[in-house]
Amino acid sequence: MRYISTRGGSPPVGFVEAVLAGLAPDGGLYIPETWPGFTREEIAAFAGRPYAEVAAAVLGRFAGDEIAQGDLARMCREAYAAFDHPAVVPLVQLGSDVFLAELFHGPSLAFKDVAMQLLARLSDHVLERAGRTQTILCATSGDTGGAAVEAFRGRANTRIVAMFPDGRISEVQRRFMTTAVEDNVRCLAVAGDFDACQAILKTALADAELQRSVGLSAVNSINFARIVAQSVYYFTTAVALGAPHRPVSFAVPSGNFGDGFAGYVAHRLGLPVGRILIGTNANDILARTFRTGLYARGTVAETQSPAMDIQSASNFERLFFEATGRDGPGTATAFSGFASGRDIVTPPDALVAMTAIFAGASTDEAATTREMQLTLSETGEMVDPHTAVALSALRRHPAPGPTVVLATAHPAKFPEAVQAATGRAPETPARARALAERPERFEPIAADAGKVSDYVRTFAGG
Numbered sequence: 001m002r003y004i005s006t007r008g009g010s011p012p013v014g015f016v017e018a019v020l021a022g023l024a025p026d027g028g029l030y031i032p033e034t035w036p037g038f039t040r041e042e043i044a045a046f047a048g049r050p051y052a053e054v055a056a057a058v059l060g061r062f063a064g065d066e067i068a069q070g071d072l073a074r075m076c077r078e079a080y081a082a083f084d085h086p087a088v089v090p091l092v093q094l095g096s097d098v099f100l101a102e103l104f105h106g107p108s109l110a111f112k113d114v115a116m117q118l119l120a121r122l123s124d125h126v127l128e129r130a131g132r133t134q135t136i137l138c139a140t141s142g143d144t145g146g147a148a149v150e151a152f153r154g155r156a157n158t159r160i161v162a163m164f165p166d167g168r169i170s171e172v173q174r175r176f177m178t179t180a181v182e183d184n185v186r187c188l189a190v191a192g193d194f195d196a197c198q199a200i201l202k203t204a205l206a207d208a209e210l211q212r213s214v215g216l217s218a219v220n221s222i223n224f225a226r227i228v229a230q231s232v233y234y235f236t237t238a239v240a241l242g243a244p245h246r247p248v249s250f251a252v253p254s255g256n257f258g259d260g261f262a263g264y265v266a267h268r269l270g271l272p273v274g275r276i277l278i279g280t281n282a283n284d285i286l287a288r289t290f291r292t293g294l295y296a297r298g299t300v301a302e303t304q305s306p307a308m309d310i311q312s313a314s315n316f317e318r319l320f321f322e323a324t325g326r327d328g329p330g331t332a333t334a335f336s337g338f339a340s341g342r343d344i345v346t347p348p349d350a351l352v353a354m355t356a357i358f359a360g361a362s363t364d365e366a367a368t369t370r371e372m373q374l375t376l377s378e379t380g381e382m383v384d385p386h387t388a389v390a391l392s393a394l395r396r397h398p399a400p401g402p403t404v405v406l407a408t409a410h411p412a413k414f415p416e417a418v419q420a421a422t423g424r425a426p427e428t429p430a431r432a433r434a435l436a437e438r439p440e441r442f443e444p445i446a447a448d449a450g451k452v453s454d455y456v457r458t459f460a461g462g
């Protein structure tokens with residue numbers, strides 16, 4: 001299995017290289033040269049199998065012969081043993097045709113653990129084999145950093161630097177990063193918003209010299225292995241609800257469109273997916289794009305669902321590439337133009353291809369608050385503000401047949417917002433309670449790519 005860049009200007013690489021590199025040298029994102037697939041019978045046979053086994057089967061299709069299937073199976077078992085629910089991603093029924101997929105049973109209480117626990121084992125495994133080390137630079141809108149630090153702290157072949165937008169993430173989110181005591185972890189509080197952090201990351205990753213000298217890598221959702229790991233719960237939940245014999249729809253709280261694109265991957269692998277409803281908060285770039293085809297940045301608004309306060313959804317580049325019939329040069333022009341401030345007009349055929357499976361809806365702050373209240377009073381379930389954004393979108397845009405709503409964070413990760421909406425404090429799992437007492441360690445830094453690169457060089461060299 002080989003991986004090509006969405007911008008068409010980089011040589012194809014193998015799975016291991018695509019996992020370690022993150023971004024392709026031409027600035028594009030890696031995507032498989034051809035899509036693998038499962039037959040209906042193979043998908044039907046996922047029913048009732050342990051989560052880790054389905055994960056190993058899906059990963060195996062993308063790793064090809066680069067990683068032994070036995071090693072993959074072991075890494076999947078270890079990754080999902082870190083979850084505190086035997087189903088790993090349990091389903092909870094909310095209504096006759098609405099189900100919550102609880103993605104928050106991992107160590108940092110958010111869905112990013114699902115991919116990160118696996119990615120950390122996968123990359124440590126291939127680094128060990130190659131006698132290499134890496135430095136992960138991570139830009140987080142809240143939950144990626146905690147999940148990445150939880151997954152990589154103490155690993156032998158990896159250093160990790162987590163950047164977060166200073167003052168724009170919750171205390172619990174921050175503490176998952178800043179209380180790590182391991183020597184291979186550093187945290188930077190960047191004076192800017194998440195888009196500024198992401199721009200710094202992209203600049204650093206495009207710096208070939210830096211990449212070589214410190215073994216720079218990314219674990220943001222631009223990393224294709226993460227997307228693959230996230231496509232697994234589309235399979236397990238859909239199969240539990242009758243797929244492949246009937247299609248299942250999804251509602252996804254979305255920011256960087258990693259989770260949403262993982263649904264597209266499941267669909268390309270053969271899973272019959274009805275509709276994927278992309279729920280955004282007030283930062284509605286994707287909802288607007290699926291409505292009008294115009295991918296145009298707005299100003300970032302701060303909301304109670306901060307992990308989605310994003311006005312440039314990196315993984316949209318992958319969908320654009322696919323929907324334009326894999327037009328590498330066209331994708332390169334569109335997205336390098338976007339990086340320098342221009343809007344993208346999605347070609348009409350491509351928009352038709354996108355909206356054959358995706359729809360978008362945005363939810364404002366008042367409706368998010370109301371949704372947390374309504375869900376609690378109607379179903380007895382407390383949900384976090386991110387999950388509420390998707391539930392509210394689904395309430396206004398229901399689909400025929402069963403719909404799985406991705407519950408991306410535990411309500412205790414956003415206690416203030418949940419309490420303000422429902423009048424009740426969510427119960428904090430023991431894992432998070434322990435964090436409140438530990439000392440924090442982080443350094444403030446300007447929103448300046450050069451300063452961050454210098455910091456990374458010094459850390460990796462010392």
Ligand SMILES: *Cc1c(COP(=O)(O)O)cnc(C)c1O
Binds near residue numbers: 253
């Ligand atoms: C990261 C995150 C999202 C957004 O996921 P994307 O893959 O970036 O679209 C939604 N909810 C929570 C709680 C998150 O941490």
